[in-house]
Amino acid sequence: MSETRLLVVEDEANIVEALSYVLQRAGFLVETVSDGDAALQLLKRERFAAVVLDIMIPGMNGFDILRAVRADPRLADLPILVLTARGQAKDRQMAEEIGASAFITKPFSNAEVVERLRSFTGKSQQGEEG
Amino acid sequence: MLHADFVIASCLIYVAILFSVAFAGDRKARRNPGGWLSSPLVYTLSISIYCTSWTFFGAVGTAARDGFDFAPIYLGPMIVFTGWWLFLRKLVTVGRVHQTTSIADFISARFGKHSGLGALITIVAVIATAPYIALQLKALTDSYQVLTHPAGAIAASSTILEPNYSVAFWLAAGLCSFAIIFGVRNLNVNEHHHGVIAAIAVEAVVKLVALLIVGLWVVISVRGIPAEIFANAPVSLMRPADTFDTRWVTLIILSGIAVVCLPRQFQVMVVENSSERQIRTASWLFPLYLFLLCLFVFPIAIAGLNRLPAGANPDLYVLTLPLQEDRPLLALLAFIGGFSSATSMVIVSSIALSTMISNHILVPLALRFSIIPTNSTQSVRHFILNTRRAAIIFIVFIGFLYFWVSGTSEALAAIGLISFCGVAQFMPSLVGGLFWRRASALGAFAGMAVGFLLWLYTLFLPSFGGSAIMTAEVIAQGPFGLEWLKPHALFGLAGFDPLAHAVFWSLFVNTALFVTISLITEPTPLLRLQSTLFIDVFRRQTESELRVIRRTARVGDLRQMAERVIGPRDAMELFSNVPAGERAVVASDELLGQVEQRLASHIGAASARSLVSRVVTDETVSVQELKRLASEAEQIRAYSEELESKSRQIEEAAAELASANRRLREIDKQKDEFLSHISHEVRTPMASIRSFSDILLSEPNLEEERKQRFLAIIQKESIRLTRLLDSILHLNQMEKGQPYWEVALFDPDRALDQALESCEALAESSGVKLRRVKQGPPVLVLGNSDKLAQVFINLISNAIKHNTDAQPLVMITSVSDESAYEARIADNGPGIAEDDRERIFGKFERGSNAERAGAGLGLPISRQIIERFGGHLTLAASRPKGAEFTVRLKVARAPSDVLPLRRSVS
Structure with a gap:
């Protein structure tokens, strides 16, 4: 089976490392980027099955990326999981309004993130993941 | 000519009639005051003392010389009585209600019973009136002498006669006794001088009838029909080119003022008034009286000009015209008319002035110096009555003296108008007192005093025509040759008629001072009360x-x-x-x-x-x-002012509240942002810890190397969390001013070197070069070495972490002299954007160019620390490249700074 490509947009190195490890273990192919502008360019250029998106990142912030993605007809259906340390209700509301597919606050459970991404990509549980 | 004895006898008979009228009047008043005594007709006739012998004889003279110039003297009062009716009514009502005794009493009572004002008005009135009395004496003597001159009246009137002073003296004595007998019978001025008023009314009728008969006789028998008279009038008389000029208008205004302010007018009009009915009738009847009086002025003047020789004195046409036509009885009637005009003026003036002198000068002086004997009940009464009698004699005597001194000079001719201008100084205070609440005693006094002095200087003294008091040289060139002080062109106001000039300056300065000083003085309670009682006289007469x-x-x-x-x-x-x-x-x-x-x-x-x-x-x-x-209006005004000031206060409070609310909202927003930041700063390391723990828990068989790495991250992130919490607590404590640090003298360079050492590892791992420069001698500062090192570490590590240059460099320079120590940490990184220069010292703020690292609490904490040591942490002005932070500290050198080696800073 073909590997499912994910894009992780995150500027905190430790979290990038953790997510990469967990998602690869879950069978995804993981690309990471730490800058907002670079992330949007990448999304327009390449195809990803889903995106993990932080809000507070250098350059274009997560909300702006989300809006830009939803404005692009080719990317309108791209599953986007917002993963942020901004834990307030209004942030969640805002994210959902502009088209986030899921909203998870940091700190997060690895299992939950994997579960959500699987449900978005239709990728079934496999291998040694547990 | 008429025989002197015949004339004297006629006069004596006339005087006897007047005495009996006055006597009858007084007797009737004692039994039943009212009836014809207080009828509006008698009241109006008494007001006609305005027309003295000056107007009786002089009007025809003026008309013969200057045409319509005679008219303003009549027009002014006519305008005042018809047009200013409301003013007169208020004036008369206030005078009646307050039982006023004179114009001096009226004004001084209005301005808080101010005794100085009363005295000033009395002095002005006496100075202005004495020459006026002299004028009457002159008119009487002249007319008597012309009438009885052996050479014939016409010839006599053509020459300047040496006045017969003995006639004048006996006249004066007679007038004195009349005034004393009927004018000072009782102390109570307000019981009214019914006898005098009755006699004055008779005299008013006599002078009007005399003038009307002479006039009618002229029209009917001398020239036939009136049209013929006017047809023969000299053209220059009827259409003088410069009649209606400044002087003409000034005369109208001046005579309008005088008819109210002359002491004798005030006496008959206000003091003797007993009902509003009287002034109501007078408002139309008095102008009518004046109209009748000047009806035949022109015919008599024209007839005189046509029939009498050119040298004859026009002022005596009324007398000489009948004699020319051989009508001695008519001439006698005219003489009696003039006699009436003169005597009534002298009698009432002397009574009015004597009351003023007694009440406002002699009694106050006696009270002050305790001259009034205290033992007997009658003594005060007698004292006052005697002062009044003495005052009458004094006034008439002064008048006589003035006549004696200046009898043959021309000075007397103009004295009527000069006198008008003098008493006109009362007008601003009178009008202001009746209508203007703010009017103050000091304002009235100053205005009147200065107005009076200006009148003396510009009109009264020059009227002596170059005497010892004011030489002709002074009049022509000004005192000491000062042009701008010329009496007839004061302050350079030249080219005007001297009278108009004097009226303008005296009344203008008078009014200006009155208004200005009133506006800046605070009224006393008594003044406030009196002003209310006067101004609101129609509303509250009983208060x-x-x-x-x-x-x-x-x-x-x-x-x-x-x-x-x-x-x-x-x-x-x-x-x-x-x-x-x-x-x-x-x-x-x-x-x-x-x-x-x-x-x-x-x-x-x-x-x-x-x-x-x-x-x-x-x-x-x-x-x-x-x-x-205080009147309702004043209350309402005060109330609305209060409301206004209250609503202003409320508005101010509302504005303060609004700004406080804005500040609160701002603080609230900052607090939200702060919490949001903390939440973010806590959640980020927590996320790493959680995520790696999840991995470690779910994968027991993880290879050892990876396990170690993940555990190290967890540990690092835990430390980061702890540091964050410490920082927050630290900052909070400092903001509350609570930290207690050990304070000592230390070398700041050592703290800097220590910090440099701590950062070397970081610099090496980031590939940043550090360079250290020292300038100046070693110094000591007061503070906490560890805290200062912490600040330096923060600044150096920031400079390392944010430096993205290809060849990153951080320069650490310390400069010291005897007063200050400066440490500069400069990098060649991206620098700080202009907009961020102040913001970076705020909590959780990072420059927008900065890569993320640290919680953003470093700079605010550092700044707090440095400021606690009495120093400054600043960002150097914009540089082309990189950022430079400066820590500046005071050097502690003085023993007093060194002595407390250990103490706490709070």
Whole structure:
């Protein structure tokens, strides 16, 4: 089976490392980027099955990326999981309004993130993941 | 000519008639005041003393010389009586209600019973009136001499006669006795001089009838029909080119003012007034009287010009024209008319002035210097009556003296108008007093005094025509050659008629001072009360000061004093309601008020007040009552002002509240942001810890190397979390000013080197070069070495972490001299954007160019620390590349700074 490509947009190195490890273990192919502008360019250029998106990142912030993605007809259906340390209700509301597919606050459970991404990509549980 | 004895006999008969009229008038008044005595007709006729012999003879003379120039003297009063009716009504009503004794009393009472004002007005009035009396004496003597001259009247009137002073003297003496007999019978001025007024009314009729008969005779028998008379009038008389000029208008204004302000006019119009009906009738009847009086002025003047030789004095046409046509009885009638005009003026003027002199000068002086004997009840009465008699003699004597001194000179001719201008100085205070609440005593006094001096300087003194008092040289060139002080062109105002010039300057400065000083002075309670009583006279006539100003006096003292002024009989009546035998009882406010009012009607308000205050032991002002008394309008105004000021206060409070709310919202927003930041800063390391723990827990068989790495991250992130919490607590503590650090003298360079050492590892791992420069001698500062090192570490590590340059470099420089120590940490990184320069010192803020690292609390904490040491942490002004932070500290050198080696900073 073909590997499912994910894009992780995150500027905190430790979290990038953790997510990469967990998602690869879950069978995804993981690309990471730490800058907002670079992330949007990448999304327009390449195809990803889903995106993990932080809000507070250098350059274009997560909300702006989300809006830009939803404005692009080719990317309108791209599953986007917002993963942020901004834990307030209004942030969640805002994210959902502009088209986030899921909203998870940091700190997060690895299992939950994997579960959500699987449900978005239709990728079934496999291998040694547990 | 007429035989002198015949003329004298006629005069004596006429005077005898006047005496009997006056006597009858007084007798009737005692039995039944009212009836014809207080009829509006008699009142109006008495006002006609305005027309003196000056107008009786002089109007024809002026008309013969200058045509319509005679008219303003009549037009002014006509305008005032018809057009200013409301003003007159108010003036007369106030005078009646307050039982005013003279114009001096009126104005001084209005301005808080100010005794100085009363004295000033009296002095001005005497100086302005004495020459006027002299003018009457001259007119009488002249007309008598012309009438009885052996060479014939026409010839006599063509030459300048040496005045017959003995005639003048006996006339003056006669007028004195009349004024004393009928004018000073009683102390109570307000009981009205019915006898005098009756006699004056008869004289008014006589002078009008005399002039009308002469006029009719001229029209009917001398020239036939009126049309013919005017047809023969000289053209220059009827259409003079410069008639209606500045002087003409000035004369109208001046005579309008004089008809109110002349002491004798005020006497008959205000003091002698007993009902509003009188002034109502006078408002149309007096102008009618004046109209009739000047009806035949032109015909007589024209007839005189046509029939009499060119040298004949036009001022005596009324007399000489009948003689020319051989009508001696008609001439006698004209003489009696002039005689009436002169005598009535002298009598009323002397009575009015004597009251003023007595009430406003002699009584106050006697009171002040305790001249009035205190032993007898009658003494005060007699003293006052005698001063009045003496004052009458004094005034008429001064008039006579003036006539004697200046008898043959031309000075007297102009004295009528000069006198008008003098008394016109009362007008601003009079009008202001009746209508303007702010009008103050000081303003009235200053305005009047300066106006009076200007009048003296620009008009009165120059009228002597270059005498010892004011030489011709001074008049022509100004004193000491000062052009701008020329009496007839003061302050460079040249080219005007001297009269118009004097009227302008004196009244202008008078009014200006009056208004300005009134505006800047604060009224006393009594002044405020009196102004209310005067201005609101139609609204509250019954109010008195008794509730406003509370005074305490013993009934006995009060009664004794009253008896001495008003006599035992009147005093008994006044005190009839007070039970006998209670001499020590305190008088009620009402009784005090009654006594003072009664005294005021005898000796004027100011003297009455000063007299009453001698037995008053205690005086307090009730502000509340004063407020209550103030007119509704004033209350409403005060209320609305209060409301306005309150609503202003409320508006200000609302604005303050709004800005406080804005500040609160701002603080609230900052707090939200702060919490949001903290949440973010806590959640980020927590996320790493959680995520790696999840991995470690779910994968027990993780290879050792990876396990170690993940655990290290967890540990690092835990430390980061702890540091964050410490920082927050630290900052909070510092913001509250609570930290207690050990403070000591230390070398700041050592702290800097220590910090440098701590950062070397970081620099090496980031590939950043550090360079250290030292300038200046080693110094000591006061503070905490560890804290300072912490600041330096923060600044150096920031410079390392944010430096993205290809060849990153951080320069650490320290510069010291005897007063200051400076450490500069500069990098060649991206620098700080202009917009961020202040923001970076805020909590959780990072420059927008900065890569993320740290919690953003470093700079605010550092700044707090440095400021606690009395130093400054600043960002150097914009640089082309990189950022430079400067820590500046004070060097501690003085022993006093060194002594407390260990102490805490709070």
